[in-house]
Amino acid sequence: MxxxxxxxxxxxxxxxxxxxxxxxxxxxxxxxxxxxxxxxxxxxxxxxxxxxxxxxxxxxxxxxxxxxxxxxxxxxxxxxxxxxxxxxxxxxxxxxxxxxxxxxxxxxxxxxxxxxxxxxxxxxxxxxxxxxxxxxxxxxxxxxxxxxxxxxxxxxxxxxxxxxxxxxxxxxxxxxxxxxxxxxxxxxxxxxxxxxxxxxxxxxxxxxxxxxxINVAHYDGVHSGKLSPPSGLEDKSRNLLFLGQMSYLPNTVAAELLINKIYPKLREIYPDCRLLLVGRNPTPLMLDAAKKDAQIIVTGSVPDVRPYLAAASVMVVPLIQGGGTRLKILEAFAAGCPVVSTAKGAEGLNAKDGEHLLIKDSIEELVAGVCQIWSDPALGEKLAGCGYELVQEEYSxxxxxxxxxxxxxxxxxxxxxxxxxxxxxxxx
Structure with missing residues (x-):
């Protein structure tokens, strides 16, 4: 030794x-x-x-x-x-x-x-x-x-x-x-x-x-509600968040699914919802979508993701490829933000469907999962609470x-x- x-x-x-x-x-x-x-x-x-x-x-x-x-x-x-x-x-x-x-x-x-x-x-x-x-x-x-x-x-x-x-x-x-x-x-x-x-x-x-x-204490300001969202995003009730390096192919595919499939279906149900794509190297498709729709926010590189976690009511992780484990989910857990993810997105984490997050694999299921959380605040609070306990116990x-x-x-x-x-x- x-x-x-x-x-x-x-x-x-x-x-x-x-x-x-x-x-x-x-x-x-x-x-x-x-x-x-x-x-x-x-x-x-x-x-x-x-x-x-x-x-x-x-x-x-x-x-x-x-x-x-x-x-x-x-x-x-x-x-x-x-x-x-x-x-x-x-x-x-x-x-x-x-x-x-x-x-x-x-x-x-x-x-x-x-x-x-x-x-x-x-x-x-x-x-x-x-x-x-x-x-x-x-x-x-x-x-x-x-x-x-x-x-x-x-x-x-x-x-x-x-x-x-x-x-x-x-x-x-x-x-x-x-x-x-x-x-x-x-x-x-x-x-x-x-x-x-x-x-x-x-x-x-x-x-x-x-x-x-992750350093769970780093997200205490978000979890406690003391950290403010960026200007213009204070109303977090219908803000959908996806974090990551956008040029990384699994994230690119996931973000484009959000833009082209998931977000449009949610807009039909909740016209005031917003999509926040936060991370460096956004693709031309993402930037073009933000120009056409003011409710799609594409930030590019940011010095601190915590204000955007503070602005989110749901983190969506529609990954269909990739490896390792997703730090973006752990960040959401530490921030007290409920998560809806594909099975691939939650792969490798000791997180259970219905307890720590919602696992949904089709476009329709992912949309329904977000709607569940937005229509049932108690469910979102339960998932956020269990997710926070999990990240403290196993991923701090x-x-x-x-x-x-x-x-x-x-x-x-x-x-x-x-x-x-x-x-x-x-x-x-």
Missing amino acids: VNNSSLRTLFITKEVPYPPIGGVSLRNWQNINIMMKYGPVAIFSASNWTPKETYLPGVELWHHSNVEIQRSGWENLERRLWWLHPRRHPDADWSYSSTAARELDELIAKFKPDLVVFVEVWLYPYLRIVQRHKCRIIFDNLNVEASLFQQKYASVQDIKSKIKVKIQLDHLKSIERDLSQKADDIWVCSDNDANLIKELYGQVAPTHLVPNG WEAVAGRVEEAVKVPLPSVSNGRFSRIKSSVN
């Missing part, structure tokens, strides 16, 4: 984890904060842009590489020829450069981490760098990406496109399998994902359930810290007056 006073953790990610906006950064910031309780944390991030942030609260060391400006002409050529190498993939190459690899090597030598956490399979090209050092490697697999890829492109019909998709899928499986086998441990968001990894790749590293969680940072204890086998920090504090652990 590693002594918790000396445990040093390095996260490797393509997302800057702060401020935590969106599913990946919310999970990263959760795990970063939990690991800070065991010792110093460093972060190496690599992407094709330079963040405005220069400081991450509580993080001892942070290095960001803008690979877009680092790559040589030869490296850019190699990226276009990814298909010639069985363990190259365009999405994995996106966050890699040889310069960034050298910078990572130097950071590891300087920070001397005990644990290195690869956040998502897309950081696979840096594996060989980490393997040079004596570090325990954790693969935090937010989604089983090969399965997600298959869901996205199952309907491709064009022969040329089908060939390209098949090559990409084979390469993706190759790198996801290799990282799953060479890591010392794998963290997954749900038991469904753990089973899927074993089904796809057979014998892999030990798998540990580290659920997506404090609850997830217990899962991390099991995964890394170090003494568990507990909570005293809402803050982490050291306690003795029974883990041996």
Whole structure:
């Protein structure tokens, strides 16, 4: 067992984890904060842009590489020829450069981490760098990406496109399998994902359930009613909310279902209802819908989603594809907002239909579910109350810290007056 006073953790990610906006950064910031309780944390991030942030609260060391400006002409050529190498993939190459690899090597030598956490399979090209050092490697697999890829492109019909998709899928499986086998441990968001990894790749590293969680206290202002909605949205009685990065394909499909199918049917019943699509990178279809209908609000990126949670009377999650678990549902639970979701949207969460949320799968059922909540305030209050209890008990940072204890086998920090504090652990 590693002594918790000396445990040093390095996260490797393509997302800057702060401020935590969106599913990946919310999970990263959760795990970063939990690991800070065991010792110093460093972060190496690599992407094709330079963040405005220069400081991450509580993080001892942070290095960001803008690979877009680092790559040589030869490296850019190699990226276009990814298909010639069985363990190259365009999405994995996106966050890699040889310069960034050298910078990572130097950071590891300087920070001397005990644990290195690869956040998502897309950081696979840096594996060989980490393997040079004596570090325990954790693969935090937010989604089983090969399965997600298959869901996205199952309907491709064009022969040329089908060939390209098949090559990409084979390469993706190759790198996801290799990282799953060479890591010392794998963290997954749900038991469904753990089973899927074993089904796809057979014998892999030990798998540990580290659920997506949230800092429940962060939403206290919404839950208590003290936080005000944005100007113009104060009347929340018929406000329908969907959160997420809108360019992410599962969210794009869900948002377009809301615009084209669900919202129009609700407008026929409740002419005063509004649709709030809150999240970065809205598509042209979404922006055009907002121009044509003043009761469709498309925000783009916002600094804080809580005012929009305060404005919502129902969160609707009409996802029909995707993986992992939905932080948007946990945010709604913490905010005291009732949820109507498809089974796919609620997948991986220990949430029961009729107790914590309503699970509806067809367009007609989703519309009926929203109408149930709007016509029966007592039902909405019951769902919101049970959802809040569930997120506190199983998906708060404090609850997830217990899962991390099991995964890394170090003494568990507990909570005293809402803050982490050291306690003795029974883990041996």
